[in-house]
Amino acid sequence: MKTYDLIIIGGGRASNLAKKAGNLGKKVALIEKSSLGGTCANRGCVPSKLLIAYADVIRSIESSQKHFISSEIKEIDIKKIFENNNSFIDSVDDSYKSKLNENVDLYRGIGSFISDKVIKVNDEKLTASKIIIATGTKPLKPPFENAWTSDDIFPLDNIPKSITIVGSGFIACELANVFNALKINTTLIVRSETLLSSEDKQIQEVFKEEFSKYVNIEFNTTIKDAKYQESGFTIELENKDKSTKQHKSQALLYAIGRESNAKDLKLENTSIQVDERGFIKRDEYFQTNAKDVYVVGDATGKYMLQHAAAYEMNHLFKVLYEDEKQALKFKYMPHAVFTHPEIASVGLTQKQAQEQNLDFIASKSIWKASAKAQGMKIDYAFTKFIVDKNTYEILGCHMIGPQSSTMIHQVLTLMHIDNDIRHLKNMLYIHPALSEELLPAAINAIKKIEESNEKN
Known part of the structure; x- marks a missing residue:
């Protein structure tokens, strides 16, 4: 049996943690059944967004008439587009592998538990004082043969x-x-x-x-x-x-939808528990029911987002190797939908705020104030704030329109540092940048709060 300081099962975002632990001189075993980089880099976020970039260009050309520009698309070389995308995917594994150092042993195969602290991979047995499960999820299987996920x-x-x-x-x-x-x-x-x-x-x-x-x-x-x-x-x-x-x-x-990969781990041989959906349970410090066995990312079924997994990996590294005492608690979890139109959201929806019986206002503001927005020739884009009437705390922010995933970061910064929507009203904006749309949105929300409080 080989002994390590750390075993990581799953080479997605956790491969970065393996690299950092190796840089500290820790002996690490990294187990990955397919390509390093995980779902995000190989089969999800990154390759899909590369394709979406082509779609965005096509949509822009097709909508040129509203800008009084006559244009046409003579050819879309779909084969070249997918060849380019496939080429990127082919490079991912080598890119991640090149970042690992001599202290990290890479095992290609499925890692499964023999006991709480013993892992089997390719007929080899490994053990470590600390084990991290980062096995992610997989798409639900289609009900018909030859259908894709x-x-x-x-x-x-x-x-x-x-x-x-x-x-x-x-x-x-x-x-x-x-x-x-x-x-x-x-x-x-x-x-x-x-x-x-x-x-x-x-x-x-x-x-x-x-x-x-x-x-x-x-x-x-x-x-x-x-x-x-x-x-x-x-x-x-x-x-x-x-x-x-x-x-x-x-x-x-x-x-x-997606489901847990936990069945591959043979957790029945351990004290590790799963919930009713098959996702692995943990405490606020990422630890499972087995001492010094941790689980992060999509394997928990909580926030199935790459940026959440990366944030968790960074915090777990601090817990394990930098004596971090604070538990990680996500107060706000943003997300975006990269479609046409684009969407970005953080916090509560209006329905969720109502279900929680919160004292709030909901304020919707169409993107009209910025010349940049007017130049885009769209009439559907808006920002919606859900704000606590007593504290002016932003409970939720929802955007639909071009560059929403970028624009919402100004709101995220505020929510994480000093969550008071009045700061958005008082700050200085570049005119006529698209983010200037947040100014009237904040003013409208504050006005609704003041009017509501006056009535009461």
Whole structure:
């Protein structure tokens, strides 16, 4: 049996922790069953956003007429686009591997527990004083043979002429936007009337209206059956009124959620516990029920976002090697949806604030104040604040419009340092930058609070 200071199962964001521990002289075993970099770098955030960049250019050209510019797209070299994307994916593993030092032993295979402190990988047994589980998640398996998940399109060699995507969350919407923009015949199947159900209701409504202008969406619809032949799928769609119709598509992709990878770990051989969904339980210092065995990132099922996992990894490193005594508590967790239109959100939605019986105001402000925004020739973009009426604390902020994922960082900074929306009103803005839109949004929210307090 080989003995290490640290064993890490999962080479996504945790590979950075392995590198840092190795730099301290710790002997580290890093176990990864596929490519280093994890889902984000290989099959998720990064390659999908590289494709979205192409989609954004296409959308911009297609909308040039509203700027009194006549333009046309003569050719979209889809093959070259995906070759470029695939090339990036091919480079990820070597890029991550090159950052590891001589103190880190890389094991390619599935790591599983023999006991709380003994790991088996490729018929070798390893042990360490500290073990980190960072095994992430995987897409839920499609119900039909030959149907894809997001894992199957990164890399993508056989580009379909048509694709049907099942789902209504951010992965389904982002991929539908990309394939549609690339002129691949795209249909999105949604079992309800809602897209992005976790967003604020007003964001949902505007997004649905704008997104539907581009992507063909079958709402209130499920797939009753799907048969695959060499030419593709023959799909039987069923509406909520039980009426059916046939639909053909070369590719069928399911983006209906993700599940834990914990089954691979053979946790039944340990004292480590999982919750009812199969995700690994932990305390506020990331520790599982087994002493000195920690779990971080998506494997916990809590915040399945890359930036959350990276933040947790950094804090766990401090706990293990820098004598950090404070537990990590996420007060605010931001996210973005990189579609057309783009969305960014942090904190509570209006519905959540109501359900918690909070004393708040909700204020929606259309992007009109900035000449930069006016120059974009859009009329749907807005910022919505949910603000505590007594403390002026921002409880939630929701944006829909170009560069929302960038603009919201000004709000995030405020929320993390001194969360009082009056600071947004009093600060100096570059005129006429797009972020200047936050000034009238803050003024409107403060005005609503003052009017409400005067009435009371």
